[in-house]
Structures are given as structure tokens and as C-alpha cells.
Amino acid sequence: MSAQFRDPWEAVTLPATRDQAVPIWQLTERFAQRLDGLGRQTWAQVAERAARLEIEREQRMEAVERQREEAGGLDNIHLQDSSAGRLRPRYRHIVVDEAQDLQPGHWKMLRAMVRRDRNDIFLVGDTHQRIYSSQVTLGSLGVNIRGRSSKLSLSYRTTRQILGSALGVLSGEAFDDLDGNEENLAGYRSVLSGGLPALHQHVGWEAEREGIAELIAGWDDIPLEQIGVCVPTNVMVTETANTLQQFSIRATEIGPDGPRGDEGVHIGTMFRFKGLEYQRMIIAGASQGLVPRSDILRLRSADALRHRKEMQRARSLLFVAATRARDSLDIFWHGTPSQFLQPLLSTA
Ligand SMILES: Nc1ncnc2c1ncn2[C@@H]1O[C@H](COP(=O)(O)OP(=O)(O)OP(=O)(O)O)[C@@H](O)[C@H]1O
DSSP: GGGGOOGGGOOOOOOOOSHHHHHHHHHHHHHHHHHHHTTTOOHHHHHHHHHHHHHHHHHHHHHHHHHHHHHHTOOOOOOOOOOGOOOOBSSSSSEESSSSGHHHHHHOOOOOOOBBOOSSSSEOOOGGGGOSSOOOOOGGTTTOOTOOOOOOEEEEEHHHHHHHHHHHTTTTEEOOOOSSSOOOOTTTTEEEEEOOOOOEEESSSSHHHHHHHHHHHHHSSSOGGGGGEEEEEEEHHHHHHHHHHHHHOOEEETTTEEESSSSSOOOOOOOTTTOEEEEEEEEOOOOOBTBBBBHHHHHHHHOOOHHHHHHHHHHHHHHHHTEEEEEEEEEEEEEBBBBHHHHHHHHH
């Protein structure tokens, strides 16, 4: 999907009154019509369509159940819609991981796919790791987590030092608990201890890549596949892989479906690292203008709300990358360091 077909709601400030809302609805309608004319849909529209189909299916099932109850529970009653009589809930239980990144359409679809019961949906999520614009209030979507959720605050993956630095990246932002309430970072801890993240400043991007290659060349005690290198853009992924090749270090890019090969250092953009884990993690290109991107910085005066949301996502991306590390974290940049690194720089 090209950038011009972004979800129209992404940039919208909620209107205070109905009069203010009408032009926005009209604009959204026109946008949808234009897409229809082109035979295209946004991802959010696809999810909403899937949700509608599942909700209609659920409603047909409920109608049959009502008819059966009214007929005294008899199974062989004559149903107006005989095909509906054979419908069953698709699933008894659904497990959702990375719940923070699901949009309302996804939740509505899942809600309709499973019979409402005590243990119908089990979900795990971390709103600090939200890297898509998908804030929801689960209660309003029929997913009741109030009073039924537990906070997992002990990290078994990473060291206290890396976790502390990653949490520092998020400082100053407010996060939600998936149900419309504020979530806080208090109590996060780790039983493991290790070195502080190492910070590496270079004069330019090429020097930075060479610095990464030299660092990795010195690590002969672990398999290359246990090393992750995370960069801000796809072009930087390719450039980093080329530099590593020049240093005779095998590398494999992480694509949308995971690493493309079995061997070598894994290189990918921050988005690709969701859910992964590496013994040694390198974050490269952590320069102001790349993390966060300069177009996000420019939004500040033009669209303050959008700026705030995009800044939070950019912080979360960096947080995701940093928390992939088990034993060590090395952060590289050239030029001005990312403003998100300030807490780390001031304690270094
Ligand atoms: N109870 C435990 N005891 C020891 N190690 C554990 C325990 N639970 C998880 N781990 C280890 O901690 C690491 C992280 O676990 P896991 O991937 O389940 O976390 P996660 O919350 O899904 O992470 P993320 O959402 O950040 O990707 C893994 O290496 C896992 O083996």
C-alpha cells in the first residue's frame, strides 16, 4: 500500500461537536469512494470488512439459537435459513499475542469468531511496544479485561542495565493499558545483571558501518545468528549487509516473514525485530533525523497531535529494538545522537 492510501483516521483529531464531525465524515466517505473506484482498500478497511462478515455470521447463528429456544429446544424445527442451522462458532478459544498492535477491526472480527465464555480470548500485549497506530479500548469492543488482567513485570530476557536503558528511552511518554486507562512503567525489573549498553559515535554512516563490522569481527565466541543489527531504513539494511560482506562477515536480512537465510548476522529495520531475541544486539543509525525521522520532527508545528503520536511510536520502535538483547546492547550513531538517547548519554 503506498503512502497516499494511509488510513484516513490516522491523522484525524476527534471533533468536539457533530457540526465539526460532518465534514470529516464526508471527507472519509469521499476517500473510501475514491479507493473503491480504484479497486483498492486500506488494511483497516480489509479488517473492518472481515469483521462485518464474521459479525453477520454470528448474528445468523444467534437468530437460529433464538428460534430453537422459542421452539422449546427442538433441533429439527423448520428454520427460515437452513444453512444457518449448521453454523457453529469458529473457535472455542483464541490466543492473541502482540495485542497492542491490533486495530478495532481485528478485535471485532475475533470477538465474533469465538463463543462468549469465561476463557474465550487470552491475550498478551505490551503497549510500550506499540509500533502501529492502533490504540483501542477493549471494553468497548466487547473484550472484557477489566479486573481480569495481570501485569508481567519481571524480565527473564535481558539484564537490569539494558532494561533500565530501554525504559529510559520511553521516559516522559504516557501509555495506556489497552482498556482506556493509563499504564505506568513502575515495577519493571530483571533478575539478570550485565554491562551497561555501549555507545559508539562515528563521523558518518560509512564509518559507523565499518565500526559495526570491526566490533562483530571481534566477537568470535558466539554464533553469528545470535547477533542482531537493527537500522532505521531498508536502504541502510542493504548497505550494512554489503559492508559486513566486505569484512567477510556473513549476514542475512530479516524480511516480512523473518530472516531470509539460515546463516549469518541478522539485519533488519526496527519493525522486523518485533518478538525476536538475540544474545548481542546492535542498534545502528540512532541519529537525530533518522530516529525519530526528520519528517516526524517537522510535524511539530504543523500538526502537534500527530507529532506527539508519531514521536511515541518512534520511541516504542527503539524500545522494541533495545529489548531484543539478552546479554549486550551496542548503540551506534553518526552526527547528532537521537534525542531519545539523552537519558543514556547523561548517565554514560
Ligand atoms: N519463567 C521463565 N524462566 C526463565 N526464562 C524465561 C521464563 N519466561 C520466559 N523466559 C525467557 O525470557 C525470554 C523472553 O520470553 P518471551 O519471548 O516469552 O517474552 P515476551 O514477553 O513474549 O517478549 P517480547 O514481547 O518482548 O518479545 C525468552 O528467552 C524466554 O525463554
